Amino acid sequence: MKSTEERREMLWKMLLIRAFDEKVNDLYAEGRVHGTAHFYVGQEAVAVGAVAALKEGDVITSTHRGHGHAIAFGLDVDRMAAELLGKATGYCRGKGGSMHIADVSAGMLGANGIVGGSMGIACGAGWAFKRRGQDRAALCFFGDGAVQEGISSETFNLAAIWKLPVVFLCENNQYAMSLSVRKAFAVEPISGRAAAYGMPGETVDGMDLEEVYRAAAAALKRARDGEGPTLIETVTYRYLGHSKSDANLYRTREEIRQWREMDPIERFAGKLQEEGALAENELQEMESRAYRRIDEAFEKAAKEPEPELKSALEDVYA
Amino acid sequence: MPEARVITYREAVREAMVQAMRHNEEVFLMGEDVGVYGGAFGVSRGMVEEFGEDRVVDTPLSEAGFVGLCTGAALLGMRPIAEIQFSDFITHCMDQLVNQAAKVRYMFGGEASVPLVVRTPGGAGTGAAAQHSQSLEAWFVHVPGLKVVMPSTPYDAKGLLLAALDDPNPVIFYEHKLLYNRKGEVPEDLYRVPLGEAALSREGEDVTLVAAGLMHHYALEAADALSGEGVEAEVIDLRTLSPMDHRTVARSVEKTGKLVVVEEDVKTCGWGAEVVSRIVESESFYALDRSPARVAAADVPIPYNRRLEAYVRPTPEKVVEAVKALLDARVGVYA
Structure with a gap:
């Protein structure tokens, strides 16, 4: 179990993620950001809970909806903001944007704009750790949409036959863009697929940080003990649209409202308050601090330099 | 001067892999039937006996999965060689090559590299018909971030493969089924033929x-x-x-x-x-x-x-x- 201090830090990370993506949503609405972004609002407990179970040296792979994973993993919101504004000081020097934020040397192996695209990469990291005899593991985030891509079947099997130290963490946020899981899956739960690959599968409440943490910690232990991969399905929900251009035609306001009632931040903050780890008005205070921190990040990023044009021709080859 | 040694193109490719693997623990070969079978065209014959199943790895029929895995291992600094049994099957792993291996470095702002080699036999002339005879190499020439190598002699096959394994970028290495038995002089030492030189x-x-x-x-x-x-x-x-x-x-x-x-x-x-x-x-x-x-x-x-x-x-x-x-x-x- 995590210490009180660590649990408060987890709350802070969730707040930071929410503030970041709400800010980005606003910036898009104001036309101040180029391109597109996918918002993690509502899913914060998944990234923060799972990443909290990692140890030094572990790595993650992320998705197109990757801001939450990056912040949970400890990436710097200043450099993330700079990347979203396309600045030279961003994580990708302005060449990746929202969907490609990465810090490979730190172990964040990248957000990935291709659904399922990073599942092979996560297995490769697991392969490298195993071959090198390192006590490290890879945590692979993907959504319910990715489970329908062929790569998921291939990588589940490879990781299982070679007992790779990989944790497959599915964020079932109910929709692959607009397609409901109810229309996309002949058989649920998604974690049931694990049986076909000879690995354990578990479905957990993705709006409950502690549940996610517990499942991830157990799966990471299996991975480290040489017992191979685990498939964790976290049942969660994205409050905002798929991306900035989503009119939410495939779901109702009522459905969104119901999920918001299970808000992962309020739930976790409530628990901390019950334990006396969080004072009465502290959540509001932390929340304002998170929004201020993100405002500062974007204000600072706005003043960062644009990349030089010639940098567009660099870094194609090492 | 000792008389120059003559070996086949197949043996030259194998020798490059064997020497690279002896020299560097991080090099491994992964593909379908590359182990005890020795590869569909016999290129890796005998290698699993020397290096074991952890370094000469038989895979299920999962080109996307194992090329993706090799991409990830390369991102972590290993030196994978993925063998695609017939170059036609490369369609199965196009996303991994085009959207992942080729793009990672650029889209991450130059903060990563993918030293991956994908070896694959291409070409026609063997009576194998439409799905086992193609020459699709132009597809990859069209993708910035990939290098494409196509040796014609045993000497170049060995030297270019060793150079590809030194290269920090993803390299698609096209062999030809009708060249595997062709013989030529090949030195026994580890020499390189630089990529990008005709x-x-x-x-x-x-x-x-x-x-x-x-x-x-x-x-x-x-x-x-x-x-x-x-x-x-x-x-x-x-x-x-x-x-x-x-x-x-x-x-x-x-x-x-x-x-x-x-x-x-x-x-x-x-x-x-x-x-x-x-x-x-x-x-x-x-x-x-x-x-x-x-x-x-x-x-x-x-x-x-x-x-x-x-x-x-x-x-x-x-x-x-x-x-x-x-x-x-x-x-x-x-x-």
Whole structure:
């Protein structure tokens, strides 16, 4: 179990993620950001809970909806903001944007704009750790949409036959863009697929940080003990649209409202308050601090330099 | 001087892998039937006995999965060699190669590299029909971030593969099924043939033939036949299709004034179009005294019947005909 201090830090990370993506949503609405972004609002407990179970040296792979994973993993919101504004000081020097934020040397192996695209990469990291005899593991985030891509079947099997130290963490946020899981899956739960690959599968409440943490910690232990991969399905929900251009035609306001009632931040903050780890008005205070921190990040990023044009021709080859 | 050692192209590829694996623990080979079977074309025969199943790894039929895995291992600094059993099957892992391996470095702002080698046998002439005979290499020439290598001799196969394994970028390494038994002199030491450098394999004054892989041998055969008729062809083996060695081609074209590209892929948007285009878009254009020509496969899938297959593929005879047509053409008129 995590210490009180660590649990408060987890709350802070969730707040930071929410503030970041709400800010980005606003910036898009104001036309101040180029391109597109996918918002993690509502899913914060998944990234923060799972990443909290990692140890030094572990790595993650992320998705197109990757801001939450990056912040949970400890990436710097200043450099993330700079990347979203396309600045030279961003994580990708302005060449990746929202969907490609990465810090490979730190172990964040990248957000990935291709659904399922990073599942092979996560297995490769697991392969490298195993071959090198390192006590490290890879945590692979993907959504319910990715489970329908062929790569998921291939990588589940490879990781299982070679007992790779990989944790497959599915964020079932109910929709692959607009397609409901109810229309996309002949058989649920998604974690049931694990049986076909000879690995354990578990479905957990993705709006409950502690549940996610517990499942991830157990799966990471299996991975480290040489017992191979685990498939964790976290049942969660994205409050905002798929991306900035989503009119939410495939779901109702009522459905969104119901999920918001299970808000992962309020739930976790409530628990901390019950334990006396969080004072009465502290959540509001932390929340304002998170929004201020993100405002500062974007204000600072706005003043960062644009990349030089010639940098567009660099870094194609090492 | 000790007598030079002669081995096959297949043995040369294997020797490069074996020596790289002895030299560097981080190199491994992964693919379908590469272990005890020795690979569909016998290239890795005997390797699993030396290196074990952890380094010569038989995979399920999961090209996307294991090429993705190799991409991730490369991102972590390992040196994977992925074997795609027939180059046609590379379609299964296009996302991993095009959207992942080729893009990671650029889209992450230069903060990562993917030192991955994908070896695969391509080409027709074996009666294997439409799904086991293609030459799809131009697809990868079209993707910035990938390098594409296509050796024609045992010497180059070993040297280019060792260079590819040193290279910090993803390299697609095209072998040819009809070259595996071809013999040539190959030194036993670890030497490299640099990527991106063409070889001038025959000197001549009258016409420049540019080719790669098996087609390089067809070009040389055509050059011999033409020589008997008083035409001296200069032959360039590109060796690497991407990055493309334009300078060597340009130098030769400026000497001969005539360019014929010999390529095994289908003609439309084949890589030979790029060779020609770079000449006509450059100062070398003014050295041309004939329109350039290309000998390529017909724009059809490869048929099974022996005569039909030969009919659609380039052959040395077709190269000879193309050169003669070029020489007979009126100046500046497209042949």
